[in-house]
Amino acid sequence: MRKITMLDVATSSAVKPKQKVAAYIRVSTSNEDQLISLEAQRRHYKTLIETNEEWQLVDIYSDEGITGTKKDRRPELLRLMSDCEKGKIDFILTKSISRFARNTIDCLELVRKLMDLDVHIYFEKENINTNSMESELMLSILSSLAENESVSLSENSKWSIRQRFKHGTYKLSYPPYGYDYIDEQIVVNEEQAPVIRRIFNSVLKGIGTERIARQLNEEKIPTKRGGNWTGTTIRGIIKNEKYTGDVLLQKTFTDEHFNRKVNQGELDQYLIENHHEAIITHADFEAANQMIEYQASQKNVAVGSRKYINRYPFSGKIECAECGDTFKRRIHTSTHKKYIAWCCSTHIKNRDECSMLFIKEERIHQAFITMMNKLKFGYSYVLVPLSKELETSNQDENYQKVTEIEEQLEAIKDELNTLIQIMTKGFLEPAIFNEQKIELTHRHISLKEEREQLLYSINDGSNQLNELKRLIKYLKQGNFISSFDEETFQDIVKKVIVYSPNEIGFYLKCGITLRERVER
DSSP, rough: OOOOOOOHHHSSSSSOOOOEEEEEEEEEOHHHHHHHHHHHHEEEEHHHHTTTTTTTEEEEEEHHHHHSSSSGGGHHHHHHHHHHEEEEETEEESOHHHHHOEEEEHHHHHHHHHHHHHEEEEEEETTTTTTTHHHHHHHHHHHHHHHHHHHHHHHHHHHHHHHHHHTOOOSSSSTTTTTTEEETTTOOOTHHHHHHHHHHHHHHOOOOOOHHHHHHHHTTOTTTOOOOOOOHHHHHHHHHHGGGOEEEEEEEETTTOOOOEEESSSSSEEETTOOOOSSSSSHHHHHHHHHHHHHHTTTTTOTTTOOSSOOOOOOTTTETTTOOOOOEEEEEEEEEEEEEEEEEHHHOOOOOOOOOOOHHHHHHHHHHHHHHHHHHHHEEEEEHHHHHHHTTTHHHHHHHHHHHHHHHHHHHHHHHHHHHHHTTTTTHHHHHHHHHHHHHHHHHHHHHHHHHHHHHHHHHHHHHHHHHHHHHHHHHHHHSSSSSSHHHHHHHHHEEEEEEEEEEEEETTTTTHHHHHHOO
């Protein structure tokens, strides 16, 4: 006879499976103290996971004595990611963002890859769980600040170069075609110099740059790097003042996203006359450039002008992260339906030079809406503390340093006056006087440069803080947005950076970059 037992609802319901949890730890050196710290972290996370009834320990992944700048140099991190892809892990615990990845791009790439796998990560130090909107926003901003730190280091390096520009001590590392660099001096290359004179003479005769390039290629005359001549190359030679013996410094510059740009007056330029031996006279140089301008005017192309007017909110504001060029507006047609897209200018000209694909304008609109709503949702968690941090940052310390430097400059001035008085009274040898004067002069120049850098830092931080406060004020008053607003975009966003067809970044005027995913 069959035995039938009625089960209680609570008894028959399925038991909720435990969440599969792992931890990632790392130390950058293999000395004894660091290894002790690693073992302490291992025990901490093992106890933390095993004492939680809803968690099941998968493994503790640890990289020993390995720096965190690149993810591909950490085998345990790669094993962790592999196990996540295999579905072995649901949740990851780690000490901090810097322990997980010091490289900003790697950090965001790994976190978003985990989120695509439905695996979330908790950064203990920053109290960030990627399973919530405000935490994703916080992570993006913290990563942006880390990137800004790299930009700051780059700015210091560029500032040092500009000081050498000012003092005329900058050394050219790569002279143009027609010159060589020998014993730290630019000297004329006697084989290439006649080619330069021929190019200038041809232009003065009214021969077009494309025709000149074609003639040089037909005669198999090599360029400096062994390539082919082009009209652009010829025009670059005609515009290069170095052939007159002069050097114009800072004709190009690198922006905050490490993209190379032509200096259109954004930064000061420095002209050093009679820097080296000339190949072309100033008169021929001016006449050749006037001929180039005349030829361009006959084709209705003004030299240095922009062919298209910025009629659209994204004109001139979208940059390619791959090649640094700007995007152009295009009309695409798909299944008898037209839509607006933005394409990298370099990719349009030559796909081999840039592989970046187009992005639909409506997708940029949607990404901006999402970004603004995230800011509206989480500004009190992120932007307000950031504003307070900037207000109480080291600006007071910088002002104090400026005051101290000015006092030191006054002291050097007094010391120099005293030195001169002693010298005029015959109490000091001329050789000793000159030696001490040179030392004081060098100290004076060094202190002035340091003061200039501090003042630049103070001014830059003040502008960033003002823009941040303005953004917070807008977010406090405004509502969540459901459509793209051109005025708001122009007021808040400085530029849009396209990292891939699926990801763009909005570089805000307050100095932070927020990344958003874009659906194709």
